[in-house]
Amino acid sequence: MEWINEANVLIAGLGLIGGSYAKALKRLGFRVMAMDKDEETIRYALENKIIDEGKTDDSLLPKADCIILALYPSIVAQWVSDHQEHFKSGVILTDVTGVKSGVVSKVQDILREDAEFIAAHPMAGREVYGVKNSDDKIFREANYIVVPTEKNTDEAIKWCKNLGRVLGFSRISVLTPQEHDSMIAYVSQLTHCIAVALMTCDDNEHLRDYTGDSFRDLTRIARINEDMWTELFFMNREPLLERIDGFIAEMENIRAMIDQKDEEGLKEKMRLSTKRRMLFDK
């Protein structure tokens, strides 16, 4: 399926991310269908022209040339198993989940022979939820990672990269599931652990009167969806524990430098940190 052709896209799960995919793809002229278990969600999306067609049941599946699984990671494999009898032959599926090792192989193992699943991780989000808050501007300046396995065809990998491009992502890259999960444990899950710990390690009610921008920046993500993040942490437990240990060890290093007044050691860390962070701002 080429992105320049007319294609019927079906989005399974019309939340913040699913809704944002819908808006981007509809703007580009695709026919966008959605399945969601919540009737009100479908009604809202139809009324606001976010989708062309929407159902709470299976009935749109046979029309879909491609399916975006915009579901919680823990239910992706089960959803495929429950619904694949209705898939069109040759359908291509992708997902949006933030953990891969546990999801990708499970889906690929159970998937029909005449369908292909190519995993992707759109690294975009907001602190609010649901289709009403969806907005495809969140993809601009953001990163998109394609996560193929040896079971994927070159065609599907190319298709998935193109999907990232048409959605408007700035940087598209490719990682194995293991590389992806270790990276994500670092840049996403570890940062959320830190933000939560920073917010809960002290019990001051008047914090707001004393904080500057730095504390606000480090705790923006401390407003956190506890169901989703607990699930993500547990699904990526081993890589995350490794990253937490690495970070705590580095905090202990810096602590020792302050304790021992190791001026040169501390300045060296700060110069390294400055140099690395500057690469982001180019």
Added chain:
Amino acid sequence: MEWINEANVLIAGLGLIGGSYAKALKRLGFRVMAMDKDEETIRYALENKIIDEGKTDDSLLPKADCIILALYPSIVAQWVSDHQEHFKSGVILTDVTGVKSGVVSKVQDILREDAEFIAAHPMAGREVYGVKNSDDKIFREANYIVVPTEKNTDEAIKWCKNLGRVLGFSRISVLTPQEHDSMIAYVSQLTHCIAVALMTCDDNEHLRDYTGDSFRDLTRIARINEDMWTELFFMNREPLLERIDGFIAEMENIRAMIDQKDEEGLKEKMRLSTKRRMLFDK
């Protein structure tokens, strides 16, 4: 000295913060004088009407009704000791430094009997330096902390709170030097340690291709002025070490919850963190 009266204000040290004070006070109709060891700084400030009068020597001191010490923390006490013979009798002094226990008592111990020093911490700043980057808009939405000791009069405390108000700060609060330093170790210095450690605990050159907003937010302050921050860390060493220990202990708690799949414990932490962070956004 009342803020509604005509008063001669002298700013010692015309950098980013000193220059921003000058701009705010001049806009309000005060006569603003400045002392700075750099001639080019004084010339620039006069030419751009940031100040009414400026000198690199002592000659303006006898005219000043109040003095703002906008200097690096390590030189504040020495500056007072070197210049106080020229102070007008009854002069009131305040400062802008980010650490208090080591500075306030030192200045109050050596100060002339007919002068009063009341400490304050304007929690505002930018990642750039010097009078050319000064801008009193940085005080809006920012916090201002008055830090009195038992040596201060009620009048001076009131004067200092009013200074914060006329400068345009949103929230004015009062803390003891010990409370201030413990708070600042938490909301400012600990956050900078975390940002540096997060940036230096891994050595991936392609990080930029995989990061989302959360990692960017947590490392914005990892671009850090190593001279100033090493000085601040060492000047506030004990409170900072305590805060680092408290934070590491909380990270270890969260680590154990992930390791043991303690779902309820982890969700409870996240709900607490969400509740506390929401207070900031009101």
